[in-house]
Amino acid sequence: EVQLVESGGGLVQPGGSLRLSCAASGFxxxxxxxDWVRQIxxxxxxxxxxxxxxxxxxxxxxxxxxxxxxRENGKNSVYLQMNTLRAGDTAVYYCARxxxxxxxxxxxxxxxxxxxVSS
Amino acid sequence: EIMLTQSPATLSLSPGERATLSCRxxxxxxxxxxxxxxxxxxxxxxxxxDVSNRATGIPARFSGSGSxxxxxxxxxxxxxxxxxxxxxQQRITWPLTFGQGTRLxxx
Numbered sequence: 001e002v003q004l005v006e007s008g009g010g011l012v013q014p015g016g017s018l019r020l021s022c023a024a025s026g027f028x029x030x031x032x033x034x035d036w037v038r039q040i041x042x043x044x045x046x047x048x049x050x051x052x053x054x055x056x057x058x059x060x061x062x063x064x065x066x067x068x069x070x071r072e073n074g075k076n077s078v079y080l081q082m083n084t085l086r087a088g089d090t091a092v093y094y095c096a097r098x099x100x101x102x103x104x105x106x107x108x109x110x111x112x113x114x115x116x117v118s119s
Numbered sequence: 120e121i122m123l124t125q126s127p128a129t130l131s132l133s134p135g136e137r138a139t140l141s142c143r144x145x146x147x148x149x150x151x152x153x154x155x156x157x158x159x160x161x162x163x164x165x166x167x168x169d170v171s172n173r174a175t176g177i178p179a180r181f182s183g184s185g186s187x188x189x190x191x192x193x194x195x196x197x198x199x200x201x202x203x204x205x206x207x208q209q210r211i212t213w214p215l216t217f218g219q220g221t222r223l224x225x226x
Contacts, residue, residue: 035215045163045206047215060214094162103169104210105153109162 002026002108004095009113012085016117020080022095022110029071033098034078035106036069038091038115048093049080063089085117121145121209123218131226138194140221142207147187151211154183154192157220158203166205167192199225 008020022034035050049059049069057069068081078095092112099107122145132138142152150170155163165174167183170190180195194201202225207218 044219045208045217047217058213096162102165102174103151103153103172105165105168105174105208106155106163107165107174109164111162 002097004097004108004110006093006095006110006113009093009115011116011118013119014086014117016085017081017083018085018115020082020093020095020113020115022078022080024076024078024095024097027097028073029076029078030073033100033104034071035096035098036078036080037094037096037106037109038089039094039112040091045094046091050098051078082115085115087117089115090117091115120214121148121212121216123207123209123216125205125207125218125221127221128219129222129224131224132197133226134197134199136197138192138197138201138223140192140194140205140223142185142190142192142218144188144190144209148209148211150186151209152183152185152190153208153210154181155206155208156201156203157206163206194223197223 003025005023036048051057051069066084070079094112095110096106097108098104124143126141154167157163171183182193184191204220204222206220
């Protein structure tokens with residue numbers, strides 16, 4: 001059974017850092033495009049970052065230079081290192097798998113982890 | 120960045136009725152349009168990919184149509200579990216973007 005479990009969210013002051021983790025089971029993260037998508041409470045979804053099977057990474061302009069996505073195949077996990085956090089980064093962060101059997105749509109999502117940036 | 124505009128923002132219907140949700144793109148996304156359903160407190164769930172293809176396990180009452188810039192998600196006869204928020208998403212270009220959502224409420 002495919003599962004994605006995020007962790008690492010919490011309360012952090014502006015300018016601070018957090019590292020989110022996404023532990024996968026039921027498939028290998030190095031065989032799929034893996035993305036982070038965030039959702040401000042009550043609002044829509046915003047794509048944040050992605051990592052490809054070949055290791056290529058891509059970022060939304062709003063986080064470029066501050067966030068780093070990575071993958072650890074041995075732990076079958078994906079990470080999002082978030083630095084220089086701002087109030088506008090406050091959101092639930094989801095880890096999601098893109099499946100090219102579904103045209104690259106997100107076929108599995110984690111339950112999300114809440115990041116709150118506030119003093 | 121491709122903007123997706125969903126309408127209406129809120130749709131109030133009764134079980135058994137037909138729901139028609141719209142998604143308009145600021146430029147053509149060809150057929151690379153996806154629909155998700157999100158219930159309160161849950162992650163989004165994939166419904167439809169590439170405009171009209173149902174994902175595994177999605178009931179036949181859900182259907183998608185459209186092309187280029189105008190797309191529709193139709194739920195032919197609403198079941199109680201269908202009342203949720205629906206998002207469209209384009210995957211033709213970076214950044215991937217989502218619509219602002221249509222909330223489907225029970226009337």
